[in-house]
Amino acid sequence: MSLNNVDIKRVIRQQFSYKCKANTSLFTSMIVIQLIAVLFSLSGTGMIGTSIGYNGVSIQFYSGDIVLVFTMIWAFITAIMLTTKTYTETDYVFVANHLTSNLSNIAFLFVASVIGAITSLLAVYLLKVVMLLFFDHGWMAASQEISVGQWVSGFLTTIFYLFMFSAIGYLIGQLTQRNKLFIVIIPAFIIGSLVIFVGSTILMDISQFYFNDSSFFSVFIKTVGTSFILFLISMVLSNGQEVRK
Amino acid sequence: MSSFNLVPIIILIAVLLIISSIVGRLNNSGKKVRWFFFGYLSLLVLSAIVYFLLPMEETQVGQMSTHEEFLEEMDEFYQKLNTGELDEIDPSYVLERWEFAFDGDALSIELGNQEDLNAVPIEVVAVEELQQEVIATYYQNSSHLLGISIAEYLSLPSIDLKHTTLEIIEPAPNELYFSSFKSTFPFRQYSGEKLMPDDIGYSSEIIIIQVPEGVSIEADEQIYVRE
Incomplete structure (x- = not known):
């Protein structure tokens, strides 16, 4: 069936809504991960x-x-999982093509990033309460006072970082779906890069580029721009695949 | 100041095991997962409410002050110390004061068990107005950690006069542990706050021993006797 006869926006909305309901189990893993992180913290x-x-x-x-x-x-792993067969199968409950499938996935990942940001920020209070109630420490200088503007910027940046990491995961997922060889190549590339770049400043420079910028506008451009490019590449890659494998 | 408590870790591990078991039983069925998620969200919101209701003033140590304030205080303190205006020094800098009746002509000053020679400098000053008395004062111009004074938690030496010997005995080893919460990194990115600050503390301390003028002093070489 051609999408010419179908309202793309409506299909994306339906797919997105369906994914929000069908993929709630992904958030149980987030809860467990955040609680483990609180434990480590x-x-x-x-x-x-x-x-x-x-x-x-x-x-x-x-x-x-x-x-x-x-x-x-x-967020990174969740995005990879969305590209796997188990999750892509659900797209075809509706009349769909790669474009609607990808866009609804991106919308879902954005919502997941917002939820991840909210819960990770609130989880800090769980950590604080556990520390204050159970540890007999002398507490000092709880934290530097931050302005409302800095708080809003920090919160939005948290969302952008999560979204960017989901974009990286989504691209890796699409690559591995395109060719299973990437399942070996990507980890080998990552580990190899870490070994090669030990002692070099490249990894530090990349991290500084994103995480050490104090201009919200600049961070917005970098993170959203990177996410956009990564998602765009993912969509191009997925268009090269069959509609349904 | 600190007691490492295993109870919360055991509780959290137990909670994790219970959660893992619940997650397994949920079998990813939509409604139960949703309840589980909203239960977690409620726990987080409750934690935030409890955190803001906790009496942090009692839990926090001391009051905030800035590095600039410390530098100003230090300048003023040493200026008065060097010009002999000891009475003009802010009384809050006096952490301890020992006064002994003394009517001898010679005073011997000994360091009982001082292992760290650079721990706290000691200076002997002859004071014209002082009669038949030896006064030792431990000055500390605001010991600040992360901008907060911790003076009240510090161990001080004990000083005693036995006949014509003034003995200074350093306290038993004392380790103080404090904890500090920092914002998560996207917030620190904009506030300029560092997780590990370059400077954590500024402190300057000295023991001044005032003796009557004319008393001859015999002291360990680490002790500076003003002519």
Whole structure:
């Protein structure tokens, strides 16, 4: 059936709505991952020591970094899973083609990124409450005060990072769907890169490019731009495949 | 200051096992998964509410102050110390004061068990107005960690006068543990806050021993006697 006779927007909306209902199980893994991250975070994300007079002083730092990194990994894996046969089969409940399937997947991944961002930020309070109630520490300088603008920027950036990681996962998923050899090539490439670039600043430069930019507009352009390019490549790759394998 | 507690870790592991078991039983059926998700969301929202209701003022240590304030205080403190205006020094810098009656002509000052020679400098000052008395004062111009004073938690030496010998004994090893929450990295990215700050603490301390003028001093070489 040609899509000329069908309203593309309506199909995407239907597919998106269906995916939101059908893929809720993906969020149970997110919950488990975030709780594991909270558990790991209890040991702190850094420690620093000094001496004052006759006293040794140590400060242990805690943050939601591990929770967010784990949620990024979840977004990455979730996106890969969406490209697998188990999940793509559900697309054909509706009259669909690759375009509607991809766009509804991207919409779902965006919603998943928003949910991941909200829950990972709230999970930090779970960590804080556990620490405050069960650990007899001297708490100091809870955190630097941040303005409403910085908070909103930080929250939106969290969504963009999750969305970008899901875009990377989606591209890897599409590559492996296109040719199973990529299942071996991609991990080999990643591990190989890590070995080759040990001691070089390339990985650090890439991380600085995204994570060390204090301009929200610039971060927005970088993350959303990267996501757009990655999703675009994924869509082009998926168009080269059969409609239904 | 710190006691590493295994209870929360055991509780969290138990919670994880229970959750894994629930997840397995849910068999990914839509309605149950949704209930599970909203249960988790409710737990997180409840945690946020509990966090804001907790009496953080009691849990936090000390009050915030800035690095610039510390530098200003230090300048002023040492200026007064060097010009002998000890009475003009902010009384809040005095962490401990020892006063002893003394009517001898010679005073011997010994470091009882000082292992770290650079721990706290000690200085002896002859004071014209002082009569038949030796005063030792432990000054600390605001020991700050992450901009917060922790002076009240510090162990101080004990100082005692036995006949004509003033003995300074350093305290038993004391390790203080503090914890600090930092924002998640996308928020730190905009606020400029660092997870691991370059400077965590600024402190300057000194023990000043005031003796009457004319008393001859015999002291360990680590002790500076002002002429």
